[in-house]
Every structure is written in C-alpha cells, then in structure tokens.
Amino acid sequence: MSSGGVRANRRGRPGYDRESLLRVAVQVFNERGYDGTSMDDLSKRLGISKSAIYHHVAGKDELLQLAVDRALDGLFAAAEETAALRGRAIDRLEHLVRASVAVLVEQQPFVTLLLRVRGNTAVEKRALARRREFDHLVSGLVAQAEADGDIRPDIDPAIAARLLFGLVNSLIEWYRPRGGASGEQVADALCKVAFDGLRRRAAATGE
Amino acid sequence: MSSGGVRANRRGRPGYDRESLLRVAVQVFNERGYDGTSMDDLSKRLGISKSAIYHHVAGKDELLQLAVDRALDGLFAAAEETAALRGRAIDRLEHLVRASVAVLVEQQPFVTLLLRVRGNTAVEKRALARRREFDHLVSGLVAQAEADGDIRPDIDPAIAARLLFGLVNSLIEWYRPRGGASGEQVADALCKVAFDGLRRRAAATGE
Numbered sequence: 001m002s003s004g005g006v007r008a009n010r011r012g013r014p015g016y017d018r019e020s021l022l023r024v025a026v027q028v029f030n031e032r033g034y035d036g037t038s039m040d041d042l043s044k045r046l047g048i049s050k051s052a053i054y055h056h057v058a059g060k061d062e063l064l065q066l067a068v069d070r071a072l073d074g075l076f077a078a079a080e081e082t083a084a085l086r087g088r089a090i091d092r093l094e095h096l097v098r099a100s101v102a103v104l105v106e107q108q109p110f111v112t113l114l115l116r117v118r119g120n121t122a123v124e125k126r127a128l129a130r131r132r133e134f135d136h137l138v139s140g141l142v143a144q145a146e147a148d149g150d151i152r153p154d155i156d157p158a159i160a161a162r163l164l165f166g167l168v169n170s171l172i173e174w175y176r177p178r179g180g181a182s183g184e185q186v187a188d189a190l191c192k193v194a195f196d197g198l199r200r201r202a203a204a205t206g207e
Numbered sequence: 208m209s210s211g212g213v214r215a216n217r218r219g220r221p222g223y224d225r226e227s228l229l230r231v232a233v234q235v236f237n238e239r240g241y242d243g244t245s246m247d248d249l250s251k252r253l254g255i256s257k258s259a260i261y262h263h264v265a266g267k268d269e270l271l272q273l274a275v276d277r278a279l280d281g282l283f284a285a286a287e288e289t290a291a292l293r294g295r296a297i298d299r300l301e302h303l304v305r306a307s308v309a310v311l312v313e314q315q316p317f318v319t320l321l322l323r324v325r326g327n328t329a330v331e332k333r334a335l336a337r338r339r340e341f342d343h344l345v346s347g348l349v350a351q352a353e354a355d356g357d358i359r360p361d362i363d364p365a366i367a368a369r370l371l372f373g374l375v376n377s378l379i380e381w382y383r384p385r386g387g388a389s390g391e392q393v394a395d396a397l398c399k400v401a402f403d404g405l406r407r408r409a410a411a412t413g414e
Contacts, residue, residue, distance in 0.1 A: 150407055151407060152404075155396045163400050169377060170373025181363065186366065193367065193404070196359075198371070199402045200359045201408075
C-alpha cells in the first residue's frame, strides 16, 4: 500500500499527493455519503482550495472512480488467483472467501464506499456492473461445488452465494483493525462458520 | 402492517396520512442518505408543500425517529419473545435469529435506514444506543451457548455474535420480497449455514 502522507508546504498549509487526498476524500464520502458530499465539503475537510483539489483530480467523480477501482481490482485479483488453483470447487470457494476478506480488511474504506454505491452516475453504474461480474464468479463456484456434491443439497445455491458474500461484506460494518482480531483470525472464524457452522459438531464433542 | 395509502384530495394533489408519508420519506432517505435529504427533497418527491409535511410531523428528525423506532421495536419484541422461551441458549439464539430475519423482511426499508444511521444527531445517537443494547442481548446468548458447550470452542464468542448478526443484517443488501425466496426460506437457509455450515456433512453424504 502506498504511504502517501500529508506534508505541510511552505505556508504551513497541508499539502497532499493524489493518494493522501484520495484517502481523506473516501473517509468523507463514507461519513456523509457520496451524494451528500460537495467539492466545498472536501475543500473544507482537506483544508485546501477547490482549485488545489482540481490540480490532482478532475472532480468528485474521478475520486469515486479511483476508490471503487481500488476495491474492485483487489477483488478481481483474488478471483484470478482463485481461478489459477486446481482442486475442488468448494476449496477454491473457501480460498476466494479468505482472499476477499483480506482485500476487505486491507482496503476497508474503499470497499465500504464500493458497497454503498447506488448507481446514480456513470462511474457508479460501471462499478455496479463490475460487482455483478464478481458475484457471477462466486455463484459459478457455488454451483460447481453443489454439482460436485460438496454443498448440502437443502440450500439453494443462489441463496448460498448471497449469504456467503453477505457474511463477507458485513465485515465492513464492524471489523476494526485496531485493538481487535487480526484479519486472518476473522477470516478463519468466518470460514468456519460459513463452511462448517457455529454449532459444535457431534464428532467434536467426543473429547 | 398499516395500509395507509395515498389518496388524491379535491384539488387532485396527493394526500398522505402519517404512515404513507413516513414510507415515502424512508424510501428517499434510503436512496439519498438521511444527511443528503432536505425537506425540499421530501416536498418534491411527495408532491406536497413543506407546510403540508409539517402538518404531520415536526420535521426530518421526527420522521427518522418514527422509522428507526419501527425497526427497533420489532427487534426488541423478537428479543422479549426469545427471553420468554425455555430451553438451551443455542436454540433460543436460533429462535432470535429467525425472528430477527422476519422483522428485517417485514420492515426492510425501516431496518435498512436503522443500519445506516451514523450517529450525527440526538435521534441517531439514541438509535445507536438501542442497537448496542440489542447486540448485547445477542452476545449474552452466544456466550451462554458457549458456556453450555453448544458452540464450537475454536471461535471467539464475540466474533461469533458479530458474524451471526452480520449475516442477518446483510439481507437488507440483497433480499427482495418479490419474485425471490420467501422470508421463511431465507431464514431457513441462513440458520442452516450459520448453525450447521454450508459444507455437506459426512453423515449427510452417506446416502
């Protein structure tokens, strides 16, 4: 991850590179909603003029594009990595879930913004289309695992896929990297619940 | 659920009762974000003047209060119903999950708004406090089920509680009552995944 920090310029006002500007903007979008954030709001929060912002990006839209692409590129990289694996679909599915949790934990503000996109602009529509493409990859894996006989037959594969990624996406609502479980611990717990269930198994009780 | 409908008044403009006005307002809040919605936006969408809105409610804040209370009252009713049950904590937990899914499916727009509350106003802060109280009830049940030895010991109960209600809450993102699975089918699938896992069990493969 780039470490683009805020630096003070000669007049003592904060200076930004594109990366640090993007991070602050995404934080504001997540607090106020993208639609509810104006360039004035960004300018106030950043402590720089609007024209200083336009030095880095063409506008709000470009900031959104950069942010959702960061999240989506991570998820598609996880999907490509998964596609290159051999083995049963259920195991590849679990790999994809773990890799997606890692993306979500590393890029939490960007994924949060992505998951709240409503489709009001061209950038948002494109982001939603890429999200649907990713969902399609997931449902394909679930369907294949079902065909392999590795998923319980009493759950509809479409609902299973929704629940699985609903569970992953719900992390943005509560997971905080500081002071809590590590991303890996959360991925472990999530995969145990999703694939093997919360209830203690008969086999496991025979201690 | 109240069926408060829109009626046309003598001048042919739509008339609302408090319930139908609330429903439209909640829809607009969910589309634009509560912070991003002005009384002017509501007035435009409803097709009535702001003073006509003030005839029903004191303002945006009261609409939010009515909406989040609808969701929270439903969840607390489910919790009280659960508290009155006997039996093992794990089974009461599953009952609470089912009942919460029912509330979410029946009151989806209200719960959606509740889950997006950010805590910027007194009404929002109160709603967040009630949500925390509900979460506390859930974690209590999970901890008790863990103490009973009914939850797998390799998952932290706090994470288990988060995952469980993350899974329930994620329904607002994709569950649509029309044309899809019924609320009961979704509750069934969700409880199977959460409590028993997605993977076909060894016992179940011996057909």
